Amino acid sequence: MPLFDKPLPELHEYRPERSEPADFDLFWRDTLAKAETDPLEPAFVRYDAGLSTVEVWDVRFTGFGGHRIAGWFLAPREVAGPLPTVVQYLGYQGGRNWPIDWLVYPAAGYAVLVMDTRGQGTDTADPDPGANPQVPGFLTRGLVDRDSYYYRRVFTDAVRAVDAARTHPIADPARIVVAGGSQGGGIAQAVAGLRTDVAAALIDVPFLTHFRRAAEMVDKTGYGEIADYLARRRVPPEDVFGVLDYFDGVNLAARATAPARYSVALMDAVCPPSTVFAAYNHYRGPAEIDVWPYNGHEGGAQVQRMRQLRWLGETL
Amino acid sequence: MPLFDKPLPELHEYRPERSEPADFDLFWRDTLAKAETDPLEPAFVRYDAGLSTVEVWDVRFTGFGGHRIAGWFLAPREVAGPLPTVVQYLGYQGGRNWPIDWLVYPAAGYAVLVMDTRGQGTDTADPDPGANPQVPGFLTRGLVDRDSYYYRRVFTDAVRAVDAARTHPIADPARIVVAGGSQGGGIAQAVAGLRTDVAAALIDVPFLTHFRRAAEMVDKTGYGEIADYLARRRVPPEDVFGVLDYFDGVNLAARATAPARYSVALMDAVCPPSTVFAAYNHYRGPAEIDVWPYNGHEGGAQVQRMRQLRWLGETL
Amino acid sequence: MPLFDKPLPELHEYRPERSEPADFDLFWRDTLAKAETDPLEPAFVRYDAGLSTVEVWDVRFTGFGGHRIAGWFLAPREVAGPLPTVVQYLGYQGGRNWPIDWLVYPAAGYAVLVMDTRGQGTDTADPDPGANPQVPGFLTRGLVDRDSYYYRRVFTDAVRAVDAARTHPIADPARIVVAGGSQGGGIAQAVAGLRTDVAAALIDVPFLTHFRRAAEMVDKTGYGEIADYLARRRVPPEDVFGVLDYFDGVNLAARATAPARYSVALMDAVCPPSTVFAAYNHYRGPAEIDVWPYNGHEGGAQVQRMRQLRWLGETL
Amino acid sequence: MPLFDKPLPELHEYRPERSEPADFDLFWRDTLAKAETDPLEPAFVRYDAGLSTVEVWDVRFTGFGGHRIAGWFLAPREVAGPLPTVVQYLGYQGGRNWPIDWLVYPAAGYAVLVMDTRGQGTDTADPDPGANPQVPGFLTRGLVDRDSYYYRRVFTDAVRAVDAARTHPIADPARIVVAGGSQGGGIAQAVAGLRTDVAAALIDVPFLTHFRRAAEMVDKTGYGEIADYLARRRVPPEDVFGVLDYFDGVNLAARATAPARYSVALMDAVCPPSTVFAAYNHYRGPAEIDVWPYNGHEGGAQVQRMRQLRWLGETL
Amino acid sequence: MPLFDKPLPELHEYRPERSEPADFDLFWRDTLAKAETDPLEPAFVRYDAGLSTVEVWDVRFTGFGGHRIAGWFLAPREVAGPLPTVVQYLGYQGGRNWPIDWLVYPAAGYAVLVMDTRGQGTDTADPDPGANPQVPGFLTRGLVDRDSYYYRRVFTDAVRAVDAARTHPIADPARIVVAGGSQGGGIAQAVAGLRTDVAAALIDVPFLTHFRRAAEMVDKTGYGEIADYLARRRVPPEDVFGVLDYFDGVNLAARATAPARYSVALMDAVCPPSTVFAAYNHYRGPAEIDVWPYNGHEGGAQVQRMRQLRWLGETL
């Protein structure tokens, strides 16, 4: 993909007006309050992954609607806590996979809780997705009102994953980091916007951000599902975008106060750079951004990972 | 797509051994018996589609699990019944759309009930698809055991759609025809196999048939979802195919007794001809097949439609 | 296809200067006058399409050059005329197909004459296309001068199709509607511009419109044939566009006076929205336009059809 | 394209039964006899191509139906004739282009007449292609009976091109070679089968050969047009193949007596190797074949050209 | 990719005759003997990768031709050696990347040396690739004789990487494992065939194996480069395959004695299953194979990794 979005200097200034419902905060306060009425019941069961220097637990906790959410918890073995702990959210259509996929943070001296994404994940169902016929994928699941929308459930799970991480004895509750790339970046950004007690946020090439613009720019899996849904069902676009506004990363970033490290790739046709900058430029707390000028959606990959480790060392 | 499957003479002889669970009939007897405990409650509400020669009703009835299923019912206006009535099932990812999509049967003097497909349809949700994380699409939804599998719900809806059609005053209950192409053909074939009282079956390029072979031949949306699911989740293939056997068109065709008119296209890469012939050659009742040697999945299209009208005229 | 053309507000104002030959009207007056010297000889032969509520005729009439043009004529059975009658033109590479493809208007109480497109149609040859070696397709057939250009023949056929429709006893000559989508929309638009006696025009995502801009924006079958032809034959572009100007929908729309209902799709990469708005904004008579913001060339499809039925009811 | 056709040893033995109409020879005798009633009227007009060592003539002669066919004639300047002369036929969708495209034979001491292909060529129209609506391309043009089929006209043009070449004072009438690749190879093969007085034939990766098998193997432009036509028009395949039999290279090769040098490429997905071998193995005269095992439709290209020059030197 | 190669039962029996040069062993003995005349000079420099539980060294050692080869060496921190040590080879077009890419073995209690692949790697040049103009990629680099062929250099580097690993104080020289997937699998297989002192081999979906068959089956990057090279350069195929025989995994596997764990994917279009089984079935030492029936070239991925850890635990 060649360069296709705004030039970098314009991106740095791109701070579009937010399309934010009046009762945005109320909606989320109610949603999270209701979720808290279900007991969290975190369960950490030791799991033999054949690893000698890392300890692994299979995790379950209660997310949205009383549904049980799966995850992994890994920590360096024989290290006395409390440890700073990363809550890791996942890319689109991915799942928690296997413990050996999540060794970077333990190797660097952190604990990590990896949250499976309901429906798309490895071991976590999405028990109530039936509100509407939808385009394949998850972006239009339940997209008939804000209450039934899929990401209401996911973001709530994600908020509670932080609570779950905190209950582990090795985790330092004052040093919880949220992290992820693509969909995972969008979720981390949402959690940073929905709670005030995370210590840092690592947000790479975030998805679920600036939906109105993204739906006009992307025609592939991901944002393209929105246009596909509108093309097929021919409902008034505002019926759709009016719901998405409650979940838009731009609005969530505008509420986030934790120090954040973003990354963006200028040739990213999946999460176009202007959508990322729209949120970054609205981010309320202190934030930095790494720009990858010739990369696509892979973004900074492992090099970004190394920068994040250094930055976390300085920030926490 | 060039010719890629067995040569036509071999197809005519292709009658693979059926992979049929011992309790196949029991499973379906129980499933349908349980569904009948929910009252059907068919509702036909007149709908103004701006048509002067065709009468239209918006339909609702109770399908699997007590869920309400949508549909259209059309009949020629000012024709005294009872009329032979076609129950029409739909292709993959399609829905009941609009009444003007379904004018052929009324123009030919039939009534038609078009059943929306849950989840993928226009107006019908699939309220309980959450049993497993799945590949986008519907073929692997609930594919963890026979009870939670998506097509258990769909086939049950389809069986009950026949009951619903019968309750309409204009329909002749002795002349109910099941019909469809692709997924709709697979559903019509299933209903023909699950009830003994349909008068005829029109089965075009049926999907959901001979899964074990299809999963090795097709890598696109549709059958390709099975291999995709196995590739990602790495469960033992038999865990998947052992469930699919309960829904395989080959096993269902072997029970169907209504006169059937099949069609197949030899360059059909979506529903390969050998999978269609596998069911056709096992079909228990009288059956004929139209072979389209140079067509793909579009099959005989409108020409097939005209042949079917003629054949229905002779058969009913 | 993501959004790729001008933003909607600019489209509503996009009224490019017309590139119109001085003798445009003379050319068409002469062309049509000459065509009228061939007797129309409309022939309507009853056709058994197996339909009980619709009457069908196989149609032939004389178009350009004395060539016989095929069509279907359908009307609701047992309805006393005179009926408003739609003359339906067809999309690129399509043909009149079969009567069961054209049931919407009869079901809504209209008669319809479907005109086969010469050369590309089902049953109508284009007996004199040999003036030049051409790119496959029809857009460059005869594109050496205005007299030999393919669409001179097609537009003349289309004008005479209106005459043919009028000769049918059931048709109300005062209520002839021209209609079509894509190429059919371009032809309907041309007929609306070439005769003053049509009662309404339904013009969906019209092709054959604003050639000069389209040839720079589209590289696929359709408009792309023009650039392909110029790329291969390397004639001066003005030799080609100077001919196309006589057939450009922008110039034809500027002469049309019948009430018109247009539609356009903002993600339509086949007939880009700016080419449609260029004609719409020049349309001389009263006109409205339906904008489909997230659709491609399929445009409004059946929903547009329903809107048109309502609008025709109000307009005729 | 990986290897996809029969293995080479089987290809060498592949001599399928010919599907040959009883009146094949009569059809061609009549066709050519009728063509001869039009005077050939060859015209050679000197053309300034800016070349100092090659002399160039713009050629016209009468082909099928009295139509004038264009060509180039090139000969080395200042060489006393008579010279052996190659009649060169062209690939699909190509044309005679420019004299500088045809310098190999003059550089090697031969004269060459390059025949434009009607309709697809640079300067030659196909004045009567209108017998049927067709698939874009030329393979189904006029494919309703043997008399109106496009290649009846082309092969007749090609036979007369040999006559035209002979009338040039520099050409040695006893040493006329027919040559071409792909469509040009199919035409050269046809001419070798239709006249007994050519001195040699160079037939590279010939098209228009073994249609029945080719139509099942190829889905791209070229042979793919046949299946596309059958898929759209749904006529009985025998109506189409029964016509094509009169033009099939297998039947024409079986009549050819001139020494021939074939070439074939085993990864050629446009003209599959089995279709080439089918003709080669039926070739009646002495013939050799160069096999390019890892090439696609480009075949032996310039290396084949050099081999041919050597072989012509030995053969003529 | 659907199933495209031989059926699994045939694959288990597929043991094609080896195309093995008479002086195969001599060639490799000489090649390796010559390489040993260059001092190995292994250098391990501590590298700060920000990891607290894993120790990292940047590695250099002398490979083929005296060239310095880069790598990483990782071991669990604060574990007393000697440790079993995996020498990891890399996939095509990949490189050693960053230490955080190689955490699985240290987490499982092994040391690992990751060898950069010359030319394609991250930090290792291929100083003498200039013997021939080649197709982009590496498969045809130097493919003019066995001495200049690229993989002669790579396999020699790989053999010496084992020596380098052994010099590290933490490595247990009696427990060196070679491992890799795709190209890395092909290299590991080669090293297993070229030295008798490795303790185990992990060979996933190996590349560089059964070239003669692969070149006919694959047309993409990788094996496709061979056909591409033959297609362009038109040398006698035996000139190419006669060289490749010295590097063919089938011949190398036939010499390997270490216990091996293979894996293969039946829908792998990059390294087709028959090419993998050809080597596996010729493997001289004890070997097992994991078959992934519905996967492509990704093979068993992390699940295979976990099986290998278990197997190594039992085998070493």
Add this chain to the structure above:
Amino acid sequence: MPLFDKPLPELHEYRPERSEPADFDLFWRDTLAKAETDPLEPAFVRYDAGLSTVEVWDVRFTGFGGHRIAGWFLAPREVAGPLPTVVQYLGYQGGRNWPIDWLVYPAAGYAVLVMDTRGQGTDTADPDPGANPQVPGFLTRGLVDRDSYYYRRVFTDAVRAVDAARTHPIADPARIVVAGGSQGGGIAQAVAGLRTDVAAALIDVPFLTHFRRAAEMVDKTGYGEIADYLARRRVPPEDVFGVLDYFDGVNLAARATAPARYSVALMDAVCPPSTVFAAYNHYRGPAEIDVWPYNGHEGGAQVQRMRQLRWLGETL
């Protein structure tokens, strides 16, 4: 490819500021001076290409680094010299091929020396490309500093090819023309900029020009290799572009004084028109440009060739 770059009027004015290193001239003076220390040793060996009107020599001469570079030399037979002589450079991934590929200039009365491109050519190796692991292709070979960059070697070869041509007895040293298209156009442009004694330059759709813009516009083979390299290796972009500046056609054109004939194609997605105009508008000597508005990278092809012959006749 539709129109995608700046509009033509802007292109005619597009003269971006040059990104030119201060020691640009020094770098090239040193490079060429050093090359001249290797004796040229041109060798012309008569080659039997089977041509009777053209004489052919196989050429070798010393290029960069003492490496021997291959070529062909062709001249009309039996013409007394001295003749104007074209030095022809080649497109990307091509080679000198065979003498029969290069007949246009001899037919027009010129001699021609065709220079093989090292590494990618037919018979010329690039003996020292090993400075860095690179992306497949040639654009990033040695792209670590200006001294090791691949095109330093190629441009030097090309400069010396002019010297080699001059040593042939038939060549007129005062009338040496440099010529080429795409990469060949970029090389011809470079030679025109690096020496003051060429008589004319034919530069078609030149590659290797305005790298900084091209790398943002093109994602395919060619310029796309730069972004691919930056994406994979993640070095600071300036490290790469700072080297490329020494080889940029814009800077070289600004030094060229020979009369030049450029061509450009406005739909050329391989060498976008703005990159060509950037150099053309900076060209120091007299220059004209042919604009092909509807062509892609094939540009003017043979028609351009004919124009060039005419122009050369007037210019030399």
